[in-house]
Amino acid sequence: MKSDGNEIEKIIVEKAKEVGASLAGIATVDDLKAAPSYAAYDKAPFYEEYKGVEWREEHKSVLVWALVHPESEPVLDWWSMKVPGFTPGNGVLRMQSRKLRVLLGEELGIKALSLPYQIEYGGAFLKDSAALAGLGVIGKHNLLVTPEFGTRVRLRGIFIEKELKPTGPIDFDPCTGCDMPCHRVCPRGAFRSGAFERPFCKEENDQRDADTEILDGSIMGIEEASEVTKPCRYCEFACPVAQGASPAIGDSA
Numbered sequence: 001m002k003s004d005g006n007e008i009e010k011i012i013v014e015k016a017k018e019v020g021a022s023l024a025g026i027a028t029v030d031d032l033k034a035a036p037s038y039a040a041y042d043k044a045p046f047y048e049e050y051k052g053v054e055w056r057e058e059h060k061s062v063l064v065w066a067l068v069h070p071e072s073e074p075v076l077d078w079w080s081m082k083v084p085g086f087t088p089g090n091g092v093l094r095m096q097s098r099k100l101r102v103l104l105g106e107e108l109g110i111k112a113l114s115l116p117y118q119i120e121y122g123g124a125f126l127k128d129s130a131a132l133a134g135l136g137v138i139g140k141h142n143l144l145v146t147p148e149f150g151t152r153v154r155l156r157g158i159f160i161e162k163e164l165k166p167t168g169p170i171d172f173d174p175c176t177g178c179d180m181p182c183h184r185v186c187p188r189g190a191f192r193s194g195a196f197e198r199p200f201c202k203e204e205n206d207q208r209d210a211d212t213e214i215l216d217g218s219i220m221g222i223e224e225a226s227e228v229t230k231p232c233r234y235c236e237f238a239c240p241v242a243q244g245a246s247p248a249i250g251d252s253a
C-alpha cells in the first residue's frame with residue numbers, strides 16, 4: 001500500500017472507533033505542553049493534590065477520543081463512589097482506554113499509557129488535547145464543541161510513545177453569531193463577566209454534591225443501591241450545535 005504520510009494516524013483513529021469511540025484524533029505532546037490550560041492551572045489548580053506535571057520524554061503524542069453523552073441518557077454522567085470509574089460513562093471510557101492500549105501494543109507494536117481522568121494523578125487536559133486533535137473547538141461556554149455531537153461528549157486520552165502527525169485543529173466556528181444561550185442558562189451566572197468563572201460553576205456542582213440521592217443499583221449498572229450526584233449540564237445542553245444528533249451509545253462504534 002502506498003503511504004500518503006499519515007496512514008498510521010488513520011489506523012490508530014480507526015482502532016479507537018473500533019473500541020467504541022464516537023470521535024477520535026491525535027495531538028502532539030509538544031503542542032499539548034504549550035496549550036493554555038497548563039499555565040492557567042499552575043496558577044490556580046482546582047485540586048490541591050496537584051504538584052505540576054512530570055512529562056516523560058518517551059511520550060510524543062496523545063490519542064484523544066470522545067464518547068457521546070446524549071441528553072436522553074443522563075445516567076452516563078451521574079456520579080457514585082460505587083461505580084467503577086465513578087460515572088457509568090467514565091466506566092465505558094476507562095474500558096475503551098484499556099482495550100486501546102492493548103490493541104496498540106499487540107497489533108501495531110506501539111507502547112502507550114492510559115491516562116487517568118484526574119489531572120492531579122497524571123491526567124492530561126482533555127479539552128485542549130481534543131481541540132488540538134481537531135475533534136472540535138473550545139466554545140464560549142469553555143467546553144469542547146464538536147460538529148457531530150455539539151458539546152454532549154466526554155473525553156479520554158492515551159499517551160503514545162511515537163511521533164505522530166496531529167489530526168487537527170479544524171476550521172469550525174460555531175460561536176460567532178450565536179446569541180449564547182449557554183451563558184444565559186447558567187443557574188449561578190458563571191458567565192456574568194462574559195467568560196467562564198470557575199468559582200460560580202463550582203458552587204453549583206458543590207451544591208449538587210451535597211444534594212445526593214440514593215438510587216437503586218440497577219439504574220447505575222451496579223449490584224447495590226448507592227449515593228448519586230447529578231452534575232450540572234445546563235451550559236452543555238443549551239449549546240445549539242448538533243442538537244438532537246446524538247445517537248445512543250454504541251451506535252457510532
Ligand code: B12
Pocket residue numbers: 035036037040041046077117118119123124125126127128129131132138141142143144145151152153154155156196198201202205231232233235236
Ligand atoms: C476540574 C474539572 C472541572 C471543575 C473545574 C472546571 C474548570 N474549567 O476549571 C468543575 C467541577 C467546576 C467542572 C465543571 C464542568 N465540567 Co469539568 N472537568 C474538569 C477536569 C478534570 C479538568 C479541567 C480543568 O481543570 N481545566 C483547567 C482550567 C484552568 O482551564 P479551563 O477552565 O478548562 O479553560 C481552559 C480551556 O478552555 C483552554 N482553552 C480555551 N480556548 C482554547 C483553545 C485551544 C486551541 C486550546 C488548545 C485550549 C483552549 O484554555 C483555558 C485555560 O486558559 C476535566 C477533565 C480533564 N482531565 O481535562 C473535566 C471536563 C473539562 N469537564 C467536563 C464537563 C462536561 C463539565 C461540566 C459540564 C459538568 C459535568 N456535567 O461534568 C461543567 C462545565 C463547566 C464549564 N462550562 O467549563 C468535560 C468537558 C467535555 C466537553 N465537551 O468539553 C471534561 C473534559 C471531563 C470529561 N468527562 O470529558 N469541571
